[in-house]
Amino acid sequence: MSRPxxxxxxxxxxxxxxxxxxDGLNIAMVPTMGALHDGHISLVEIALEKAxxxxxxxxxxxxxxxxxxxxxxxxxxxxxxxxxxRQAGAQLAFTPAVKQMYPxxxxxxxxxxxxxxxxxxxxxxxxxxxxxxxVAKLFLQASPDFAVFGEKDYQQLCVVRQLCRDLxxxxxxxxxxxxRDAHGLAMSSRNAYLGDAELEVARQLNxxxxxxxxxxxxxxxxxxxxxxxxxxxxxxxxDKVDYVxxxxxxxxxxxxxxxxxRLLAAAWLGKTxxxxxxxxxxx
Amino acid sequence: MSRPxxxxxxxxxxxxxxxxxxDGLNIAMVPTMGALHDGHISLVEIALEKAxxxxxxxxxxxxxxxxxxxxxxxxxxxxxxxxxxRQAGAQLAFTPAVKQMYPxxxxxxxxxxxxxxxxxxxxxxxxxxxxxxxVAKLFLQASPDFAVFGEKDYQQLCVVRQLCRDLxxxxxxxxxxxxRDAHGLAMSSRNAYLGDAELEVARQLNxxxxxxxxxxxxxxxxxxxxxxxxxxxxxxxxDKVDYVxxxxxxxxxxxxxxxxxRLLAAAWLGKTxxxxxxxxxxx
Numbered sequence: 001m002s003r004p005x006x007x008x009x010x011x012x013x014x015x016x017x018x019x020x021x022x023d024g025l026n027i028a029m030v031p032t033m034g035a036l037h038d039g040h041i042s043l044v045e046i047a048l049e050k051a052x053x054x055x056x057x058x059x060x061x062x063x064x065x066x067x068x069x070x071x072x073x074x075x076x077x078x079x080x081x082x083x084x085x086r087q088a089g090a091q092l093a094f095t096p097a098v099k100q101m102y103p104x105x106x107x108x109x110x111x112x113x114x115x116x117x118x119x120x121x122x123x124x125x126x127x128x129x130x131x132x133x134x135v136a137k138l139f140l141q142a143s144p145d146f147a148v149f150g151e152k153d154y155q156q157l158c159v160v161r162q163l164c165r166d167l168x169x170x171x172x173x174x175x176x177x178x179x180r181d182a183h184g185l186a187m188s189s190r191n192a193y194l195g196d197a198e199l200e201v202a203r204q205l206n207x208x209x210x211x212x213x214x215x216x217x218x219x220x221x222x223x224x225x226x227x228x229x230x231x232x233x234x235x236x237x238x239d240k241v242d243y244v245x246x247x248x249x250x251x252x253x254x255x256x257x258x259x260x261x262r263l264l265a266a267a268w269l270g271k272t273x274x275x276x277x278x279x280x281x282x283x
Numbered sequence: 284m285s286r287p288x289x290x291x292x293x294x295x296x297x298x299x300x301x302x303x304x305x306d307g308l309n310i311a312m313v314p315t316m317g318a319l320h321d322g323h324i325s326l327v328e329i330a331l332e333k334a335x336x337x338x339x340x341x342x343x344x345x346x347x348x349x350x351x352x353x354x355x356x357x358x359x360x361x362x363x364x365x366x367x368x369r370q371a372g373a374q375l376a377f378t379p380a381v382k383q384m385y386p387x388x389x390x391x392x393x394x395x396x397x398x399x400x401x402x403x404x405x406x407x408x409x410x411x412x413x414x415x416x417x418v419a420k421l422f423l424q425a426s427p428d429f430a431v432f433g434e435k436d437y438q439q440l441c442v443v444r445q446l447c448r449d450l451x452x453x454x455x456x457x458x459x460x461x462x463r464d465a466h467g468l469a470m471s472s473r474n475a476y477l478g479d480a481e482l483e484v485a486r487q488l489n490x491x492x493x494x495x496x497x498x499x500x501x502x503x504x505x506x507x508x509x510x511x512x513x514x515x516x517x518x519x520x521x522d523k524v525d526y527v528x529x530x531x532x533x534x535x536x537x538x539x540x541x542x543x544x545r546l547l548a549a550a551w552l553g554k555t556x557x558x559x560x561x562x563x564x565x566x
Contacts, residue, residue, distance in 0.1 A: 010451060105534070107397035108415070108449035113390030132391070133450075140451040166391035167416075168293060168423040251388070 004056070004085045004093045010141045013055070013094050017142055025052035029144035029171075031135060034058040035075035036084045039179040039187035043148040044088040046176050050146045056085055057094040057138050059101065064130030070271075075192050094142065101137060110136050112166070115158035115252040119264055120275070123242045131156055132163050139164075139171050147171050152178040152186045154262055154277040158252050178276075180206065186276050193272040201237035201269055208232045209278045212244065213263045217281045222246050222255070226263075233267050242266035242273070246280055258282055287339070287368045287376045293424045296338070296377050300425060308335035312427035312454075314418060317341040318358035319367045322462040322470035326431040327371040329459050333429045339368055340377040340421050342384065347413030353554075358475050377425065384420060393419055395449070398441035398535040402547055403558070406525045414439055415446050422447075422454050430454050435461040435469045437545055437560040441535050461559075463489065469559050476555040484520035484552055491515045492561045495527065496546045500564045505529050505538070509546075516550050525549035525556070529563055541565055 007013050020027060028047035032040050040056075047054040058081055065071035078095065085093055109129050116128040139147065149157045161173050179187045184206035185199070194202055212229035216222060226244040233241050244265040246255040255261040261280030266273060290296050300310060311334035313326045323339075330337040341364055348354035361378065368376055392412050399411040422430065432440045444456045462470045467489035468482070477485055495512035499505060509527040516524050527548040529538040538544040544563030549556060 014453070105397060105445075106449050107395060107399075108446055109394045109396075110450075111392045111394065113392075114388060116390075137449075137451050140453065143453075162388075163391055166389050166420075167393075168420050170297070170423065170426075 001086050001089045004082060004090045006082065006093045006095060008095045008097060009100065010096070013092070013141055014143075016092060017055070020053050026145040027051055027053045027055060027142070028146035028148060028174075029138065029142050030054060030056045030090070030148050031138050032056060032058055033060045033074065033189065034081050035077055035189035035192070036081045037179075037187045037189060037191075039150055039152060041084060041088045042179050043150060043176050044085065044090050046174060047146065047148045048089055050148075050174065051144075053092070054090040055092045055094055055142050055144060056090045057096075057142070059094075059096055059134070059138075061101075061130060061134045062098060063102070063133060064127050066124060066126060069124075070190075070193075073193075075189055094138075101134065109133055110163065110167075112159050112163050114162050115155060116162070117252075119243060119245060119247070119252070120155050120266065123266065128156070128159050132159060135160055135163060136167065136169070139169050144171055146174055148174045148176050150176050150178060151277070152188065153275070154264060155252060158250070184210075186274075188274065190272055190274065194269060198237075198269045198272065202274055204236040205233065205238075205265065205267065205274060205276050206278065208236065209244070209263055209265055209276055213261075213278045213280045216246055216255075216257075216261065216263065219257060229263075229265070233265070238267040238269055240268040242268070249279075255280065284369050284372045287365060287373045289365065289376045289378060291378050291380060292383065293379070296375070296424055297426075299375060300338070303336050309428040310334055310336045310338060310425070311429035311431060311457075312421065312425050313337060313339045313373070313431050314421050315339060315341055316343045316357065316472065317364050318360060318472035318475065319364045320462075320470045320472060320474075322433055322435060324367060324371045325462045326433060326459050327368065327373050329457060330429065330431045331372055333431075333457065334427075336375070337373040338375045338377055338425050338427060339373045340379075340425070342377075342379055342417070342421075344384075344413060344417045345381060346385070346416060347410050349407060349409060352407075353473075353476075356476075358472055377421075384417065392416055393446065393450075395442050395446050397445050398438060399445070400535075402438050402526060402528060402530070402535070403549065406549065411439070411442050415442060418443055418446060419450065419452070422452050427454055429457055431457045431459050433459050433461060434560070435471065436558070437547060438535060441533070467493075469557075471557065473555055473557065477552060481520075481552045481555065485557055487519040488516065488521075488548065488550065488557060488559050489561070491519065492527070492546055492548055492559055496544075496561045496563045499529055499538075499540075499544065499546065502540060512546075512548070516548070521550040521552055523551040525551070532562075538563065 028051035311330035
């Protein structure tokens with residue numbers, strides 16, 4: 001595979017996309033914040049199954065971090081990311097500077113309701129405004145036919161779908177299965193923050209959620225099942241549980257037995273916040 | 284001129300735009316709420332000077348009306364509008380239903396800061412959210428190369444420019460001079476609400492603003508000049524003045540002598556609210 005073309009300006013991005021379109025090629029985008037892992041690479045692979053060309057954006061978006069969060073220490077490793085993209089066959093890496101994305105005087109915000117309500121928003125109240133605004137910008141900059149997002153950030157995937165439907169963005173959103181290590185831990189750039197002992201605890205998150213999802217599908221009362229899962233997380237060694245909650249798969253409205261559901265959770269290990277989610281099978 | 288093609292679905296709109304693009308034609312859009320008058324027609328004429336094809340949207344956008352405002356009585360006259368568009372040479376009228384634009388579950392809002400602050404927003408706090416959201420949708424539906432907006436709604440023009448710049452919309456925004464009757468009254472669909480006596484009063488709005496703008500350019504203190512204009516409006520017969528204010532032309536930040544300025548006003552005649560604005564020449 002050859003190295004991806006690396007561009008940091010919207011003009012250069014659009015020029016390349018225009019050339020591809022003139023050649024009749026279609027385009028899939030994978031928005032990322034860099035620190036690429038196997039999860040991201042699986043998104044690139046799915047993108048290249050759907051489209052002729054894959055654009056990967058690498059941009060640590062400051063507007064989706066709260067002042068108290070880990071913007072400054074978020075891992076940045078561009079050279080390594082570009083090597084991984086070369087191996088995966090992505091054709092273009094878009095690496096805008098913050099001032100390219102948010103020039104002086106920038107003053108626009110997109111707020112999505114519906115699936116953005118609750119869960120992450122209860123703990124990161126401005127997070128999805130930041131995500132929706134940057135995703136809209138990236139789509140308007142690159143004008144992809146497809147965009148691939150991981151189910152690991154399940155609520156984000158639902159919010160992006162809602163954004164595109166509501167604003168008539170001509171982009172098909174593709175959700176991709178979460179990539180996990182051999183112990184079930186979902187790949188995340190934030191896993192790099194974990195020490196060895198924390199990693200052992202983190203690896204129990206998915207199993208605890210899967211157990212709770214089976215109980216829910218079998219008819220266990222929702223409050224009991226999620227409370228039990230929270231207790232199990234603390235017992236496993238998590239320091240704090242932000243939420244464990246069952247929701248309808250598409251709308252993230254309250255879940256009811258017999259409907260396709262998703263069980264979502266966020267919990268802290270020291271200063272690291274992990275999220276995960278699993279399917280709740282309808283009976 | 285032949286009749287414009289009339290479409291009410293996004294799919295049909297996109298199909299026509301795609302055909303035009305395949306033929307190498309470019310496209311200008313004129314978003315309207317219908318009740319077309321000579322001001323709108325001048326926008327269509329400017330659109331056809333810039334582009335090969337002109338798409339006019341006719342959509343009375345409920346989200347930019349407050350509950351207390353005139354959504355229900357806003358004039359609707361589609362047959363007459365289409366005849367005027369035929370005469371002007373517009374090739375397509377896009378007439379979506381409310382449920383096409385805002386289907387069940389719609390949950391996204393775009394908020395623009397900067398030029399949207401103050402002036403109209405002080406009296407219509409949700410107005411520009413409604414405008415920004417519907418304009419973004421229309422641009423994403425039609426993907427025009429250009430869009431033409433009248434300077435009559437001067438703050439709206441500034442807000443749309445900010446929206447497009449901030450979200451990287453690939454649309455060039457063209458501001459068009461206000462069309463006035465022989466007495467200086469700016470064309471507005473809401474002029475239809477005015478009785479004969481009110482019309483006589485309304486016709487003094489522009490002259491009063493022009494007089495104040497000359498005074499400002501000559502160095503009269505801003506507070507004095509705008510207060511004097513407000514008094515003149517009431518003396519002329521206006522029932523209430525929402526604001527008379529000088530702002531910088533591009534940013535709508537506070538104006539200072541020597542900078543390109545705009546004097547903007549909103550005032551009531553009975554139940555009808557009129558707005559207008561004039562240039563403040565820099566010395």
